[in-house]
Amino acid sequence: MTQSAAGVMDAVLHPEKPVPPSGPAWGAVISLSLGTFGLVTAEFLPVSLLTPLAHDLGISEGAAGQAMTATAIVGAISAPTVAIITKRLDRRTVMWTMTLLLILSDVLAAGAWSLAVLLTARVVLGIALGGFWSMSAALAMRLVPSHLLPRAMSIILTGVSVATVCAAPIGAYVGDIWGWRSAFMLAAAGGAATLLVQLITIPRLPPIGVASFRSLLDVAKIPMVKVALLVVLLVASGHFAGITYIRAFLEKIPALDAETISLVLLAFGIGGFFGNLAGGLLAEYSLKAVAALAPLLITIAAVSLLTAGASALASAIAVAAWGFAFGAVPVGLQTWMVRRAVPEQAQSAGVLLVTVFQVAIAAGAIFGGLLVENAGITSAIAYSAVATFVAALIVFVLGPKRET
Numbered sequence: 465m466t467q468s469a470a471g472v473m474d475a476v477l478h479p480e481k482p483v484p485p486s487g488p489a490w491g492a493v494i495s496l497s498l499g500t501f502g503l504v505t506a507e508f509l510p511v512s513l514l515t516p517l518a519h520d521l522g523i524s525e526g527a528a529g530q531a532m533t534a535t536a537i538v539g540a541i542s543a544p545t546v547a548i549i550t551k552r553l554d555r556r557t558v559m560w561t562m563t564l565l566l567i568l569s570d571v572l573a574a575g576a577w578s579l580a581v582l583l584t585a586r587v588v589l590g591i592a593l594g595g596f597w598s599m600s601a602a603l604a605m606r607l608v609p610s611h612l613l614p615r616a617m618s619i620i621l622t623g624v625s626v627a628t629v630c631a632a633p634i635g636a637y638v639g640d641i642w643g644w645r646s647a648f649m650l651a652a653a654g655g656a657a658t659l660l661v662q663l664i665t666i667p668r669l670p671p672i673g674v675a676s677f678r679s680l681l682d683v684a685k686i687p688m689v690k691v692a693l694l695v696v697l698l699v700a701s702g703h704f705a706g707i708t709y710i711r712a713f714l715e716k717i718p719a720l721d722a723e724t725i726s727l728v729l730l731a732f733g734i735g736g737f738f739g740n741l742a743g744g745l746l747a748e749y750s751l752k753a754v755a756a757l758a759p760l761l762i763t764i765a766a767v768s769l770l771t772a773g774a775s776a777l778a779s780a781i782a783v784a785a786w787g788f789a790f791g792a793v794p795v796g797l798q799t800w801m802v803r804r805a806v807p808e809q810a811q812s813a814g815v816l817l818v819t820v821f822q823v824a825i826a827a828g829a830i831f832g833g834l835l836v837e838n839a840g841i842t843s844a845i846a847y848s849a850v851a852t853f854v855a856a857l858i859v860f861v862l863g864p865k866r867e868t
Contacts, residue, residue, distance in 0.1 A: 488608040491665035493616045496600055496607075498658040499559070500623030502566050503593050505631040506651050507535055509573075512635035512729055513644040514711050520644065523579050526833040529708045531586045533833070536704075536825035538590025539597075543818040544680055546595030555603055555669035556662075558595065563659045565592035570652035574645045590822075597818045606669055625737045625791070633730035636711070640722040680816050691862045693820050695855045696797055699759045700824030702851025703790055705832030705844050706766060710783065713841045717773045728780045732787035739791025747796055754796035756859035759852040761789035766849035770842060 510517060510531045518528035550558045565588050572585035604616045638647045683689055714720045714728060739758070746754040765786035772778035797817065835843040 504627035540822035542594030574648035701828035704828035706848030735787030736791035743792025
């Protein structure tokens, strides 16, 4: 059977599945990659700007850290709902709207004069973040033929990798020179450029099938998916409980200056980029290995900060290793989730992963903030070590027994 005939047969047998265009829309795929870059950059800018931001608004570092929490909570809610409540709208209109919300969030954050305004900006970002991630994979399926989907997803996720490398160090550097507000304005300008590219490149995408709340519940009932979601909750909450306050840790424990902290955060980002690549390669051979070793390496990095953090070199190496480890986490967990669901449930599995991941970010930021306020910064790092170690144990004991 020829490839075109197979496509026609698949469309007849599975009418709910999108029919890819006759030729790949790479411009639109690249525009989605720019979208992921803008969203991830905006989401994690507070990590590199936490201290000056808190000082300028007259709030504590723990309170400023809750800006991460607001984004995560709203992202968890919007991930499963945006695709459903917009089911009658052209998908490109929805994506354009998400990018507009990204720009609005950055502008609001740049002009924030109080914690309330900052939190409002982060709520708007949460809507954009959850809405975008809930539909990006499904859109990729409609922009390229099925045999090019892996390449398209790789391009889209490149935005995440580049943002991981650039967001924290550039945010810290720009914030140190021109002030933290300028970093958000720069992000808003990037969002405007992204919107222009999306307006030009994304074709009409009439709505077809979308995930439902019932399908999410069906996927969540799969035993191995339950284990995966527990691991997601532990790893993500442990990571964000500690990494949200890593700048404050570096300022107080090894007492690094702003320029050195920017370099350390750059090492974290570069580590994340290569961790993403390494995780993808390792997942082809052993899904269980990447799902277990990544959180275990975060544990080792956190323990190293607690025991040798007074050394600038030791702290830099530990933070870079932490970035490398977390870079591999999404690859392992996303592959685990999708493989444990039947093909028709793949989109629902992705939405469920995004939802739980955002809940975990919120839980980690809240708990980390409470620990910082009541027991000091090192307590948040200690929680990171414990949570990720438990996650690694769960994967070793209950994780996938065979590769599929």
